[in-house]
Amino acid sequence: MPLSPEQDILCERLEKGEPDPRAAALIRQQAREIDDLWDRLSRAYALVRQESPAEMIQDEMEQLRAMLDERQQLKTPFKLHCKLRTAVSSVCGL
Numbered sequence: 001m002p003l004s005p006e007q008d009i010l011c012e013r014l015e016k017g018e019p020d021p022r023a024a025a026l027i028r029q030q031a032r033e034i035d036d037l038w039d040r041l042s043r044a045y046a047l048v049r050q051e052s053p054a055e056m057i058q059d060e061m062e063q064l065r066a067m068l069d070e071r072q073q074l075k076t077p078f079k080l081h082c083k084l085r086t087a088v089s090s091v092c093g094l
Contacts, residue, residue, distance in 0.1 A: 007026055010023060
């Protein structure tokens with residue numbers, strides 16, 4: 001999304017190293033807009049592929065499991081592996 005003139009000026013100030021408390025608000029706003037756009041794109045993509053949300057979740061779970069398996073094979077430190085396993089388990093309801 002294009003920046004407003006005010007946002008553009010704020011970015012220029014930040015690039016020059018000038019602190020501005022409005023920067024955090026701009027970052028949060030941009031992050032929300034990106035997140036909203038990503039959600040809309042994901043829904044549109046699912047419609048095009050005629051997938052249900054359950055199928056999308058199943059695909060995501062499979063990708064997360066594959067990532068965990070790959071990390072385990074690379075002998076990821078035990079602590080990191082446990083954190084990843086716990087995160088996936090809580091998200092996937094395992």
